[in-house]
Amino acid sequence: MKRKAPLVKIEHVHKSYHRGAHTIPVLEDISLAIAEGEFLALMGPSGSGKSTLLNLIAALDQVDSGTIRVGGIDITSLSESELAAWRAVNVGFIFQFYNLIPVLTAFENVELPLLLTGLSRGERREHVEIALQVVNLASRMDHYPAQLSGGEQQRVAIARAIVTDPVMLVADEPTGDLDKVSATEVLDLMERLNSDSRKTIVMVTHDPRSAERAKVIRHLEKGFLNNVPSQAAP
Amino acid sequence: MYLLKLLLRNAFRHKLRTSLTILSITIAILAFGLLRTFINAWYAGAEASSASRLVTRNAISLIFPLPLAYKDKIRQIDGVRLVAGGRWFAGIYIDEKNFFANYAIDAKNYLALYPEFTFPPDQKAAFLADRRGCCAGRKLIEKYRWKIGDIITLKGTLYPGTWGFVLRGIYDGRDASTDERLFFFHWDYLNESLKKIGSSRTDQMGWYVVEVQDPNRAAEVAQAIDRTFKNSLAETLTETERAFFLSFVSMAGAIIVAIQLVSFVVIIIIIAVTANTMAMTARERIGEYAVFKTLGYRGWRIAGMIIGESLVITMIGCLFGIALTPPAAKVFSKIVGTYFRAFQVDMATIYIDIGTAMLVGLFAAIVPTWRAVKIRIADGLRRIG
Numbered sequence: 001m002k003r004k005a006p007l008v009k010i011e012h013v014h015k016s017y018h019r020g021a022h023t024i025p026v027l028e029d030i031s032l033a034i035a036e037g038e039f040l041a042l043m044g045p046s047g048s049g050k051s052t053l054l055n056l057i058a059a060l061d062q063v064d065s066g067t068i069r070v071g072g073i074d075i076t077s078l079s080e081s082e083l084a085a086w087r088a089v090n091v092g093f094i095f096q097f098y099n100l101i102p103v104l105t106a107f108e109n110v111e112l113p114l115l116l117t118g119l120s121r122g123e124r125r126e127h128v129e130i131a132l133q134v135v136n137l138a139s140r141m142d143h144y145p146a147q148l149s150g151g152e153q154q155r156v157a158i159a160r161a162i163v164t165d166p167v168m169l170v171a172d173e174p175t176g177d178l179d180k181v182s183a184t185e186v187l188d189l190m191e192r193l194n195s196d197s198r199k200t201i202v203m204v205t206h207d208p209r210s211a212e213r214a215k216v217i218r219h220l221e222k223g224f225l226n227n228v229p230s231q232a233a234p
Numbered sequence: 235m236y237l238l239k240l241l242l243r244n245a246f247r248h249k250l251r252t253s254l255t256i257l258s259i260t261i262a263i264l265a266f267g268l269l270r271t272f273i274n275a276w277y278a279g280a281e282a283s284s285a286s287r288l289v290t291r292n293a294i295s296l297i298f299p300l301p302l303a304y305k306d307k308i309r310q311i312d313g314v315r316l317v318a319g320g321r322w323f324a325g326i327y328i329d330e331k332n333f334f335a336n337y338a339i340d341a342k343n344y345l346a347l348y349p350e351f352t353f354p355p356d357q358k359a360a361f362l363a364d365r366r367g368c369c370a371g372r373k374l375i376e377k378y379r380w381k382i383g384d385i386i387t388l389k390g391t392l393y394p395g396t397w398g399f400v401l402r403g404i405y406d407g408r409d410a411s412t413d414e415r416l417f418f419f420h421w422d423y424l425n426e427s428l429k430k431i432g433s434s435r436t437d438q439m440g441w442y443v444v445e446v447q448d449p450n451r452a453a454e455v456a457q458a459i460d461r462t463f464k465n466s467l468a469e470t471l472t473e474t475e476r477a478f479f480l481s482f483v484s485m486a487g488a489i490i491v492a493i494q495l496v497s498f499v500v501i502i503i504i505i506a507v508t509a510n511t512m513a514m515t516a517r518e519r520i521g522e523y524a525v526f527k528t529l530g531y532r533g534w535r536i537a538g539m540i541i542g543e544s545l546v547i548t549m550i551g552c553l554f555g556i557a558l559t560p561p562a563a564k565v566f567s568k569i570v571g572t573y574f575r576a577f578q579v580d581m582a583t584i585y586i587d588i589g590t591a592m593l594v595g596l597f598a599a600i601v602p603t604w605r606a607v608k609i610r611i612a613d614g615l616r617r618i619g
Contacts, residue, residue: 052612060528060611081532088530095615099525103243113529115236160529 005072006033007168007200008057013066015052026052028223030066036167039194039201041214048220050204051172057202058091058170059083071167088116092161092199094171094190098153100145106132106156107141113164131159135189151182158189162199169193171203175210187213241542245550248515252547255511259551259594260558262504263587267559268566269497270583273490275574276483282411282576283475285449287347288456291441291478293469299438300468305340307462308442313455315447318343319439321421325388325397327378334374336388336417338424340439347443350408357382361403365423369403371414386417393424393435411576444472501590504548508598512544516602523606524614533607540606544599545592552591556584 015027026049034040034057042050055061056068059075067076070090078086093099100109110131114124132138135155145153154174161169171190175183191213193199203214211217219226246252274281290308292298302319309317321338341362345351353361353369361367368386380386384401399419407414421439428436446455456472463470473481483490516523523536560579567577 055612058528060615084527084530084532087528093528095525099521099615101522101525103240103247112526116530 007036007038007071008032008034008202009067009069010053010057011067011069013053013056013068014064015049015056015061016064026223027056030223030225032218032225034200034202036200037194037198039191039213039215040203041211041217042202042204042220043206043208043211043217044220045206049223050220053220053225054170054172054202054204058093058168059087088113089164090166090168092164092166092169094154094157094161094169094174096173096176098145098150098157098177100153100156100160102145105142105144106137106148106159109145109156110141110159110163113160117164127163128159131163132156134162134193135159149182150178151185154178154182154186155189158186158193162193162197166199168200168202171201173205174203175205175207183210237538237542240539241546244515244519244539245543245546251511251514255507255547256551256554258507259504259548259591260554262500262507263552263555263591264558264562266497266500266590267555267579267583267587268562269493269500270586271559271563271577271579273493274580274583275577276486276490277480278411278574278576279413279479280476280483282350282409282413283479285452285474285476286446287475288444288446288452288459288472289441289475289478290444290459290470290472293460293471296441298468299435299440300442300470302437302439304463304468304470305439305442308444308459311455311458311462313446313448313451313458314444316343316347316445317442318347319421319442320344321424321438321440323388323393323419323424324391325393326391327386327388332378334415334417336419338421339418341418341420344418344443347445350412351405352408353403353405357403364400364402365420365426366398366400367402368399368417368419369405370401370417372404372406373414374417375404393428395427397427410578413576443475501594504551505594505597508544508548508594509601511547512540512598512602515543516540516606520606520609520614521617524609524611524617527611527614536606537603540603541596541599544602545595548591548595548598549588552587555591556587559583559587
C-alpha cells in the first residue's frame with residue numbers, strides 16, 4: 001500500500017538568533033515529517049528550540065536554511081505577504097496567554113480571522129456561532145475577555161483558531177497558564193478536534209501530562225531533535 | 235464600521251491618557267485658531283477694502299498734510315468719479331485707554347464713498363446738516379452706551395482744546411468685515427475752529443480717498459494723480475485702499491511673524507504630544523499587532539489601525555478645539571475691545587484646523603506604524619505575558 005505524503009515536511013532546517021555580534025544557534029539540521037491528522041507534542045527544556053520550531057512550522061518566522069513544506073507548498077520560499085495570506089487560510093493558532101484582543105467581545109475575537117475572507121456578515125456570524133458552540137461558549141459570546149476565566153479565554157482562542165477551518169492547529173504551551181481543571185478541558189477539546197475533525201495539531205509543551213494526550217511526542221534538546229518518536233496515546 | 239468600532243475602543247483603552255491627549259490637542263487647536271484669527275484681524279482692513287477706491291497721501295509720510303486745493307485738482311483727473319478728504323484727529327475720550335479712531339471728514343463725499351457704512355436716512359441727514367454733529371459705528375455706541383443727541387467730548391492731542399460733538403448718526407456695517415469702531419465729524423468744524431485761533435494748519439487734509447470710475451484703471455489713475463503733483467511742495471503717493479491698509483499692517487510685520495512662528499510651535503507641540511501617546515500605545519500593543527499578523531493581517535491593515543487611532547484622537551481634539559474657538563474669540567474680542575475692526579473666526583481657519591489636525595495625526599503615527607509593521611511576529615509574541 002502506497003504511504004500517504006506527510007502534511008508537514010521539514011528538511012535540514014537551521015535557525016539561529018543574533019545577539020549583537022554573537023550568533024546563537026537554536027535549531028541544528030532539523031528534519032521532521034508530520035502526517036495529516038497527527039497530534040504531535042514537541043517537548044524539551046527551556047531554550048531547546050521547541051517554540052522556534054513551532055513558529056517555523058506556522059510560518060511565523062523564517063529559516064536560515066533548509067525547507068519546510070506544508071500541504072506540498074514550500075513556505076520558506078513565500079514572501080511576507082504570501083505567508084500572511086497562507087497563514088490566514090491554513091493555520092490556526094493557540095497561544096499560552098490566549099492573546100485575545102481585550103476591547104473585542106468573544107464573538108468579535110473569533111470573527112477576526114473571517115474579516116480577511118470574502119464572507120458576508122451573515123455567513124461570518126454563522127461560522128462564529130458554530131465555532132463557539134464547538135468550544136461550548138455560545139452563551140458567552142458577548143462577553144469581553146476580562147469577563148471570562150482563563151480556561152474560557154483559551155476556549156475562545158481555540159474557537160478563533162478553528163473558525164476558518166484550517167488544516168493545521170499549532171499550540172504553544174496551551175495549558176501553561178491554566179489551572180488543572182481548565183487545562184483538562186482544553187486538552188479534551190484539542191483531542192476531540194484531532195479525533196473528530198481530523199485536525200493536524202502540533203503542540204509545544206513542557207508538561208508531560210499534556211504531552212500524553214498527543215499521539216506522537218518528539219523531544220528537542222539543545223537544538224537537536226531526538227530521532228526516535230515516542231508513541232504517547234494508545 | 236468594524237474598523238471604526240475597533241479604532242474607537244482602542245483609542246479609549248487608556249481613558250485618562252487619551253483624554254489628556256485630546257485635551258492637549260483641543261487647547262492647541264484653540265490656540266492655533268485664535269492666533270490665526272488674530273492675524274486675520276490684522277488684515278481685516280485690507281480684506282474689506284474696495285478695488286475702486288484709492289488713497290492719496292503725502293509722499294513723504296502720512297503725518298504730513300496735503301493742501302485742500304488738491305481736492306478739485308484730483309477730481310478733474312480723467313477716471314476719477316469722486317474725492318473726499320479726511321484728517322486724523324487723535325482725540326481722547328475721557329481717558330487715553332478709551333482709544334478709538336476719530337477723523338475729521340469731508341462728510342457728504344466721504345459717506346458717499348463708503349456705502350458700507352449704512353445709516354437710517356434721517357440720522358444721515360441730521361449729521362450732514364449739523365456742523366457740530368458727529369457719527370459713530372455700532373460697536374462704539376454699544377461700548378460707550380451713547381445715544382442720539384448725546385454730547386461727546388474729545389480732548390484734542392494734535393489739536394489742543396476740548397472738542398464737543400453732538401451724536402447725530404449711528405452707522406451699521408453692511409458686511410461683517412466693515413469697521414464699526416470709527417468716529418467721524420465734520421472737517422469744516424475743525425477747519426473753522428483752527429481758523430478762529432489763527433492756526434497755520436488750516437485748509438489741510440491728511441489724505442484723500444478717491445473713487446475711480448473703472449477699477450481696472452486704478453493703477454493708471456493713481457499714476458496720473460501723482461504725476462499731477464510731481465515737483466510740487468507736497469508730492470503725493472497714491473495707492474489702492476488695500477495697499478494703503480497693508481502698509482499699516484507691514485508696520486507690525488515683526489509681531490505678525492512672531493505670531494505665525496508661535497502658531498507653528500503650537501503645531502509641533504501637538505505633534506510631539508500625540509506622537510508620544512501613539513508611541514506608548516504601539517509599544518504596549520506590539521504583541522497584539524503580532525497576533526493580528528499571525529492571523530493573516532498584513533502590514534497595511536496594521537498601519538490602518540495605528541494611523542486610524544491616531545486620527546481618531548486628533549480629530550476628536552480638533553472638533554472640540556473648533557467648537558471652542560468662536561466663543562473664545564468672542565471673549566477675546568470683548569477683552570481687546572475696539573482695537574480690531576473684526577475678530578471673527580473664518581471658515582478658512584476651520585479648514586486649516588482640520589487639515590492641521592489630520593497632518594498631526596498622520597505624522598504622529600509614522601514611527602509607531604513603522605515599528606509595528608516591521609517587527610517580526612516571533613519577536614512581537616515574545617512581548618506578551
